[in-house]
Amino acid sequence: xxxxxxxxxxxxxxSDGTPLDAVAFAHLIxxxxxxxxxxxxxxxxxxxADSMALALLAHEWAxxxxxxxxxxxxxxxxxxxxAHEAKWxxxxxxxxxxxxxxxxxxxxKPRGAVQERARIARYDLLDQACATHGILHLLVxxxxxxxxxxxxxxxxxxxxxxxxxxxxxxxxxxSVRLLRPLLSVAKxxxxxxxxxxxxxxxxxxxxxxxxFERVRIRKDTxxxxxxxxENIPSDAVETRLALExxxxxxxxxxxxxxxxxxxxxxxxxxxxxxxxxxxxxxxxQVIRTIGGAAYMPxxxxxxxxxxxxxxxxxxxxxxxxxxxxxxxxxxYIFREVGRMDKTPxxxxxxxxxxxxCVRWDNRFEWTALSPVLPPLAGIWIGPLVLCDVFHTKxxxxxxxxxxxxxxxxxxxALASMPALYDKEGLRSVGG
Numbered sequence: 234x235x236x237x238x239x240x241x242x243x244x245x246x247x248s249d250g251t252p253l254d255a256v257a258f259a260h261l262i263x264x265x266x267x268x269x270x271x272x273x274x275x276x277x278x279x280x281x282a283d284s285m286a287l288a289l290l291a292h293e294w295a296x297x298x299x300x301x302x303x304x305x306x307x308x309x310x311x312x313x314x315x316a317h318e319a320k321w322x323x324x325x326x327x328x329x330x331x332x333x334x335x336x337x338x339x340x341x342k343p344r345g346a347v348q349e350r351a352r353i354a355r356y357d358l359l360d361q362a363c364a365t366h367g368i369l370h371l372l373v374x375x376x377x378x379x380x381x382x383x384x385x386x387x388x389x390x391x392x393x394x395x396x397x398x399x400x401x402x403x404x405x406x407x408s409v410r411l412l413r414p415l416l417s418v419a420k421x422x423x424x425x426x427x428x429x430x431x432x433x434x435x436x437x438x439x440x441x442x443x444x445f446e447r448v449r450i451r452k453d454t455x456x457x458x459x460x461x462x463e464n465i466p467s468d469a470v471e472t473r474l475a476l477e478x479x480x481x482x483x484x485x486x487x488x489x490x491x492x493x494x495x496x497x498x499x500x501x502x503x504x505x506x507x508x509x510x511x512x513x514x515x516x517x518q519v520i521r522t523i524g525g526a527a528y529m530p531x532x533x534x535x536x537x538x539x540x541x542x543x544x545x546x547x548x549x550x551x552x553x554x555x556x557x558x559x560x561x562x563x564x565y566i567f568r569e570v571g572r573m574d575k576t577p578x579x580x581x582x583x584x585x586x587x588x589x590c591v592r593w594d595n596r597f598e599w600t601a602l603s604p605v606l607p608p609l610a611g612i613w614i615g616p617l618v619l620c621d622v623f624h625t626k627x628x629x630x631x632x633x634x635x636x637x638x639x640x641x642x643x644x645x646a647l648a649s650m651p652a653l654y655d656k657e658g659l660r661s662v663g664g
Contacts, residue, residue, distance in 0.1 A: 250421040252429040255297070258290040261414045265370075265403065272300035274370045275363050275409070277355075278333075279306065280322040280435035283374035286423040287415060289430060291372055292331050302372075304333045305362055307355045311342060318435055325432070336362055353527055356406060364408035375400055376415040376423060401473070476511065483515045494596055495646045496523050498564040504543060512539055517553075523566050524554035525595030558643055565642065568596065568649035570618050577613040577654070597651045597663060611655050618648035620659040632662075 268274075276291050278284040291302050304326050308319045323333040336358040343350040363371055380399045387399075402413045415423070427434055487502025496519045506512050513536050517529030529535070530553040538557060542548040548559040554572045558565045578593055590600040593614045622628045629644065651663040 250419075250425045252426040253286070253290060253418065253422055255290075255293050258294055258414070261417070262291075262294060262412075265412050265414065268298075268300075268370065270299070272298055272370070273368055274300070274302045274372055275359065275366070275368045276302050276304050276372045277307070277359055277374070278304040278322055278326070280318050280325075281374075282424050282427055282434040283376055283415070283420065285322075285325070285432060285434045286426040287372055287374040288326060288331060289329060289432065290426070292329060302331060303366060303368060304331050305359055306333065306335050307358050308335055308337045309342075309351050309354070310338055311347065311351065321435065334362060349527070356411075360406040360408050363406075369409060371406070371409045371411050373411060373413055374415055374423075375413045376418050376420050378420045380416050476514065479506070479508070479511050480514050480518070483511060484518065487515070488519055490519075490522070491642075493642070493647070493650050494523060494568060495642055496566040498566065500542075500559065500562050500564055503564070504539075509536065509539075519566055520553040520555050520557070523568060523596070524572075525568070526553055529553065556643075556645060558645075560643075565646055567643070567646035568594070570616060570645065570648045573616055573649060575616060575619060577615050579613045593651050594649075599663070612660070613654050614651055614663075615654055616648060617650040617652045617659075617662060619654070620652060622659065623648070 272295055274291055274295060276284070276288045278288050288302065288304050295302050304322070306319045306322050308315050310316075319335045323335065326333045338351070338354050338358060359371055363369070384399045400413060400416065402416055404411050483503065483506055487499045487505075489497045491497065498516075498519065503512060503515065506515075513532055514529075516539060517532075517535050520526075520535075521529040534552055538550060538552055541550065542557065542559045542564060546559060546561055548557070550557050551569050551572075554569055555566050556569045558567075573594060578591070580591055580599075584591060590598045591614070592598045594616075599614070617623050629647070632647070652659055653661040653663070
């Protein structure tokens with residue numbers, strides 16, 4: 234079985250603008266098996282050459298196995314012609330018999346960190362759409378040129394071993410596994426694939442905008458696929474996989490995530506690892522999860538935190554939107570209330586009735602188990618700290634009796650719990 238993370242000699246030799254055929258693509262995607270007998274896959278399609286080529290190849294592959302693909306285009310609404318481009322993609326794919334869905338990004342658009350926030354929104358929309366349609370696999374068209382650029386960017390930032398391995402060929406979102414079957418394929422091959430089929434594509438003007446770091450890296454004449462694919466460490470993938478396995482073992486042995494959104498870390502377990510990188514990555518993933526962030530804090534910040542907590546049995550500090558509080562042989566990690574948006578989040582009952590969910594603070598989701606809901610008019614979600622009675626000892630004592638493990642948690646850890654309110658006050662506490 235092929236390893237989709239790592240280009241083979243044959244893959245590299247075919248990177249001079251050679252069209253991919255069904256056999257070549259089957260070789261690439263075999264590394265992600267098993268699939269269902271009649272596989273149904275989602276393909277993220279922007280209309281660019283990369284994703285259009287992936288859609289056609291995946292469509293042919295699925296058809297020969299009695300399955301199909303569903304192409305999904307996210308309309309970010311960041312450019313005036315984005316809706317028109319989404320319609321063009323739908324029409325182009327329809328000529329190949331490919332189902333297509335447009336996923337609009339509603340709401341206010343960011344003024345800063347546009348690409349990063351758009352990326353987060355894009356994957357959220359794709360993940361939700363896959364869940365709605367019962368699809369287990371989402372293909373995205375990152376290719377070898379993207380991988381080289383990613384590694385160059387990470388190296389320029391002083392990346393650690395896992396970063397030097399570049400993008401992983403697979404990762405898991407909430408409802409779907411995200412697959413990158415083209416990481417060993419050069420962009421020229423994908424363009425050649427479309428030309429061989431007489432299929433046009435769209436050029437995204439943002440790919441030429443030098444205000445974005447990736448574009449500057451791409452335009453750097455020193456960064457070329459021909460020169461730099463050989464600079465990807467031959468053992469980088471193996472190193473990352475070994476690190477991930479070790480980190481997973483440390484997390485399983487040392488960390489407990491409570492339903493209220495608090496992590497309890499066994500100090501002996503986390504410090505038992507002799508590898509500083511492993512300790513930092515493990516703690517970083519916990520902080521990222523509890524803080525609801527897209528990425529973990531910087532490696533240096535994590536290393537400094539671990540050193541400080543090791544030396545001080547009552548250490549307390551904040552990082553990544555979380556409070557890190559050591560109490561003897563345990564480290565409690567919980568959401569920092571002061572970093573939260575406390576604006577009431579009004580619940581739309583129609584979203585729940587239609588099978589959707591309400592996400593709060595990027596940490597908790599409320600999904601209705603039945604389309605029959607109690608009256609929800611005027612209901613909103615906010616942190617428990619907004620409830621006046623929370624600040625009384627009697628309330629916290631009673632709360633601790635109902636849910637035993639809560640009694641051992643720091644008061645500040647309970648303050649960030651999700652709670653349901655109406656005009657009368659507190660109605661329920663989640664978690």
